[in-house]
Amino acid sequence: MSTFFARLVSYWVIMLTILVCIPLIGHNTTSLSYVQSREKLQVALPPTAFLLLNPFSAQSLAPPTPAPLIVPKEEQSKVPPASVPKRTDSVAVQKKNRSNSPTVTALPASVNSTQERVVTANCKSPKQYVQKFRGNISAYTNGLSETGKTSRHPDYGITASGHRTKAGVTVAAGRHIPYGTVLYIEGIGYRTVHDRGGAIKGNKIDVFMSNMKQVNAFGRRHLDVYIVKWGDGKRKHR
Structure with missing residues (x-):
């Protein structure tokens, strides 16, 4: 009779031990599979994709570089050429100098004496x-x-x-x-x-x-x- 109770107790101890160990074994297996999957994902994807998948990363993505604007040749021919400003300052200075210059009138040809030549x-x-x-x-x-x-x-x-x-x-x-x-x-x-x-x-x-x-x-x-x-x-x- 004592042997029966001893076996019964041993049975229940084994069963309790199994029930306690099963959750621990499952948790370790899940953690191991998550680490292995994460390592495989790092190898398969580029670094920028990993940064997107990992929101807790301290690194920030660089702003995207805008693509150059490509204008078709048909549209380029329609673009008017840039107008070149005309230079009018030199012309304006020349006109001003001409207007300020006095009008000089010489004597007739009959006055040939240099001492008595008059300019008005x-x-x-x-x-x-x-x-x-x-x-x-x-x-x-x-x-x-x-x-x-x-x-x-x-x-x-x-x-x-x-x-x-x-x-x-x-x-x-x-x-x-x-x-x-x-x-x-x-x-x-x-x-x-x-x-x-x-x-x-x-x-x-x-x-x-x-x-x-x-x-x-x-x-x-x-x-x-x-x-x-x-x-x-x-x-x-x-």
Whole structure:
């Protein structure tokens, strides 16, 4: 009877031992299989995939590199070329320099003396001159009422010095101013004494013009007269 109870107790001890050991054996087997599966996965997948599968990894993924934009050749031909800005600064500087430069007017070719050569700016009075006086300026032209000669006269249009009258050049002055003298008349310009007149004396100057309309429009004026260069007083031989 005692032997039966001893076997029964041994049986239950063995059964309890088996029941306790089975969970421990299953846990170890599961852990071992998980480690083996993880090692196989590391070998099969690249490192970046492992980082994605392992959320507890301290490493962070690098930002993806954008792919280059590829434009088809058909679209490239439609893209307008970049416009090149025009250079206008040099042109603007040149125009400014030209506008600031003074206008220079030289004497006529008849004034050949370097000592008495005069250069004026913007048609102003000459800076160098021999003498200055206030002139009583009038105008005349070719014609019977002005010179007493008609167009049929052989000396029609010929001055007292033998030169032909010319608008913009000829003036008549008194005998105290010799032929060939170069004058500058205020507001009129340079003229040369080539003629005389019965009523032209003292400070009177008679300016030749093309027609009576211009003569009447000019009238009589009081202007400054500059003697720029004395003439030699010689007449022209015809």
